[in-house]
Amino acid sequence: MVTMRDVAERASVSVTTVSHVINETRPVSDELRERVLTAMQELGYQPNLLARGLRRGETHTLGMITPDSANPFFAEVTRGVEDTSFEQGYSVILCNSDGDLEKELVYANVLAEKRVDGILFVAAGVSTEHILALQAQRMPLVVVDRDIPDVAVDSVLTDNAQGGRLATHHLIELGHRRIGCITGPSDVTPSADRVTGYRQALEEGSIPVDEALIIKGGFQYESGYRAARQLLAMDDAPTAIFACNDLMAVGAIRAALELGRQVPADLSIVGFDDVRLASFANPPLTTIAQPKYEMGVVAATMLLERMRDPDILPRRRVLDTSLLLRQSTAPAGASAS
Incomplete structure (x- = not known):
């Protein structure tokens, strides 16, 4: 396994210089930075992004809890969340609660312990008390496809x-x-x-x-x-x-x-x-x-905005529905005619 010391030896610099280049913790000359990056590429060195994120107070991961990941509706919402998050450099950890409140709460605690940067609850039955407990930890949250009465939390749903x-x-x-x-x-x-x-x-x-x-x-x-x-x-x-x-x-x-x-x-x-x-x-x-995909896009965008500015006022987005006519409806008494 290639280490920072190996990179330092290949680039003829100190381990400290390699650390500063990787973590961007101190200015390094362009010439030294280029030598370090070239050595990393030649040796195939992969920095520990999780450790670096934790030092900065972020992991670039989001948690998402759905009641049924096999349901195609939630799959399409999830796609919108994942696409938007990935574009902004975030990975999504997906948890399936099976509509079980106890399992949902366990997953929420696990995600918090793993230091995700924010959590999306999709059609969740999560309790008011649990939302408030996560907010007390300053965990950014967005609730999708569900209203949580009397709780000031970002939410996205359809009419x-x-x-x-x-x-x-x-x-x-x-x-x-x-x-x-x-x-x-x-x-x-x-x-x-x-x-x-x-x-x-x-x-x-x-x-x-x-x-x-x-x-x-x-x-x-x-x-x-x-x-x-x-x-x-x-x-x-x-x-x-x-x-x-x-x-x-x-x-x-x-x-x-x-x-x-x-x-x-x-x-x-x-x-x-x-x-x-x-x-x-x-x-x-x-x-x-x-608009399932749009719901996911809006929810992920709201969560990323909440992460950047925890003090913005809670927002509630309601998206419109529409009637899509196909072939499963007909005038009453159609069989008689």
């Missing part, structure tokens, strides 16, 4: 209620009146806000909210499949379903087909997220698109 309204309004405009809703696993954002938008759209369309049509899911294919079968088993089954994410919508399509319902002729289905899978579903899925 989930807007998305729920757009999805439900679209189905109402197609003539549907019995509209099922498959929710996410939580009563907090983003799932709750999407259901709020669903309720608002029904009220605006003078359609009574039937609580029996609101089924709790888990943001996974299987939960969408089970919830759709439950909805379609009703005597007065819905003619349309708003699933609060695309994975559950794909599960609902399978359930409908197994029960002999054609999508969209017999049953219209709208998803949420617009993951890449949505355009390849059969039929291609009408969905609410949210």
